[in-house]
Amino acid sequence: MERKVHVQTTINGEPAEFLCEPRQSLLECLRDILNLTGTKEGCNDGNCGACTVTMDGRIVTSCLVLGVEAEGAEITTIEGIARGNELHPLQKAFLEEAALQCGICTPGFIVAAKALLDQEPHPTEERIRWWLANNLCRCTGYDKIVKAVQKAAQEVTL
Amino acid sequence: MKWFDYQAPRNIGEAVEAMTLHPTARPLAGGTDLLVQMRAGRRTPDLIVDIKKIPELNQLHFEPGLGLTLGAAVPCYRIYNDSAVSRAYPSLAEVANIIGGTQIQGRASIGGNLCNAAPSADSIPLLIALGATARITGPSGERTIDVAAFCTAPGVNVLQPGEILVSIQIPPTAGGARYLRFIPRNEMDIAVAGAGVSVTLSNGNIQSAKIALASVAPTPITVDASSLSGAPVNDDTLKKAGELAAAAAKPITDMRGTADYRRHLCAVLTRRALASAIAAAKESK
Numbered sequence: 142m143e144r145k146v147h148v149q150t151t152i153n154g155e156p157a158e159f160l161c162e163p164r165q166s167l168l169e170c171l172r173d174i175l176n177l178t179g180t181k182e183g184c185n186d187g188n189c190g191a192c193t194v195t196m197d198g199r200i201v202t203s204c205l206v207l208g209v210e211a212e213g214a215e216i217t218t219i220e221g222i223a224r225g226n227e228l229h230p231l232q233k234a235f236l237e238e239a240a241l242q243c244g245i246c247t248p249g250f251i252v253a254a255k256a257l258l259d260q261e262p263h264p265t266e267e268r269i270r271w272w273l274a275n276n277l278c279r280c281t282g283y284d285k286i287v288k289a290v291q292k293a294a295q296e297v298t299l
Numbered sequence: 300m301k302w303f304d305y306q307a308p309r310n311i312g313e314a315v316e317a318m319t320l321h322p323t324a325r326p327l328a329g330g331t332d333l334l335v336q337m338r339a340g341r342r343t344p345d346l347i348v349d350i351k352k353i354p355e356l357n358q359l360h361f362e363p364g365l366g367l368t369l370g371a372a373v374p375c376y377r378i379y380n381d382s383a384v385s386r387a388y389p390s391l392a393e394v395a396n397i398i399g400g401t402q403i404q405g406r407a408s409i410g411g412n413l414c415n416a417a418p419s420a421d422s423i424p425l426l427i428a429l430g431a432t433a434r435i436t437g438p439s440g441e442r443t444i445d446v447a448a449f450c451t452a453p454g455v456n457v458l459q460p461g462e463i464l465v466s467i468q469i470p471p472t473a474g475g476a477r478y479l480r481f482i483p484r485n486e487m488d489i490a491v492a493g494a495g496v497s498v499t500l501s502n503g504n505i506q507s508a509k510i511a512l513a514s515v516a517p518t519p520i521t522v523d524a525s526s527l528s529g530a531p532v533n534d535d536t537l538k539k540a541g542e543l544a545a546a547a548a549k550p551i552t553d554m555r556g557t558a559d560y561r562r563h564l565c566a567v568l569t570r571r572a573l574a575s576a577i578a579a580a581k582e583s584k
Contacts (some may be wrong), residue, residue: 144303146305162302163302163303163304163347164300164301164302164337166334174545180417185338186335186338187335187399187402187403188487190400190402193402196405199374199405199406200401200402200405201402201405201406202402202403204334205329205330205331205334205335205406206330206405206406206554207305207334207347207349209305209307210330210349210351212307237346242395253401253402260370271401271486272401273400273401273484274400274401274485274487275399275400275401275402275487276400277404298499
């Protein structure tokens with residue numbers, strides 16, 4: 142009995158609903174159904190973190206969440222990070238520190254780093270590196286990314 | 300991924316009923332192993348039973364004197380963020396913090412790590428060393444078995460059709476415990492070998508020690524450490540514990556390491572884990 146499921150959820154603070162197959166991941170639902178293509182698909186098995194979104198305040202790899210599991214949840218994607226037309230300090234810092242090259246990993250890094258700064262405004266470099274261990278970048282190396290997060294941490298608290 | 304249906308029951312009875320009606324059904328907790336396996340075609344359930352909305356499976360409750368009730372669906376982050384649990388079982392909090400990265404720990408559960416029954420499961424050697432039991436419920440009622448007997452082959456466990464893991468029970472600890480693994484990276488990797496050790500002390504000697512190993516047999520295995528009881532706390536005893544572990548290991552050679560290397564790692568990791576557990580036991584007195 143192949144029936145799509147009606148999912149009601151909250152995405153970036155707005156009520157959202159969609160029809161999906163139970164086998165579709167949250168990542169597929171975001172990108173292919175809701176056209177929120179800022180969230181990227183990398184490995185599709187939970188290793189790379191490119192598809193990171195927050196779900197009820199916790200970062201998750203959306204490739205390892207079913208769309209149907211979003212029922213009643215609060216999801217934040219990269220599209221929900223900027224404050225209106227104003228970039229979030231993390232987004233600015235990533236640009237200023239050149240913390241990206243190809244950019245595929247960047248939405249995941251920013252969503253993950255924001256979740257850290259929201260709960261710990263002054264993380265140590267070691268803490269940042271451990272927190273972001275589930276996010277892989279194959280272009281820049283991690284120094285610029287970590288520096289950008291550190292820079293944003295200063296800005297956020299100004 | 301092949302088509303499947305999805306249910307999210309609110310109580311154990313409904314979950315068992317769904318699991319019983321669909322013999323190929325799989326319970327879904329964090330999904331960090333299951334969805335990867337399904338995508339690869341290694342598991343093809345016709346029904347996914349999301350167990351995260353069942354209260355008993357979300358229980359995380361520590362009672363001094365009684366121990367810890369760890370619901371099968373409790374994600375790792377809840378363990379290390381719970382100060383009472385982290386104080387009572389620092390080794391468990393540490394294990395919850397080394398399984399995957401932050402994103403995985405937001406979803407993955409220790410119960411799922413147990414049910415997935417990987418030979419390399421990081422939490423299982425520690426659970427065995429801590430004397431944990433698994434509370435199972437199914438169509439013919441409830442039963443409890445030792446975690447040490449839960450895994451039967453790679454990816455296979457004792458659960459019968461219709462049965463689900465409800466919780467893991469960990470008795471109160473009087474001593475210290477530690478799990479150590481070797482991975483080539485600093486995080487986000489599968490253990491080449493792992494050793495979980497618990498120890499209680501009496502008059503400066505070892506009263507009892509438990510050792511279990513990961514990644515060196517088709518399932519996590521228990522090492523017979525009874526010969527360590529009564530042994531003095533010294534380097535010879537640590538060395539002997541390492542030798543017991545290396546002798547009990549039945550590793551294979553694969554891309555992660557050779558059998559000889561793994562046997563060597565068992566000795567080193569067990570020795571270090573025991574030393575660390577002894578230090579923790581002394582501190583807790």
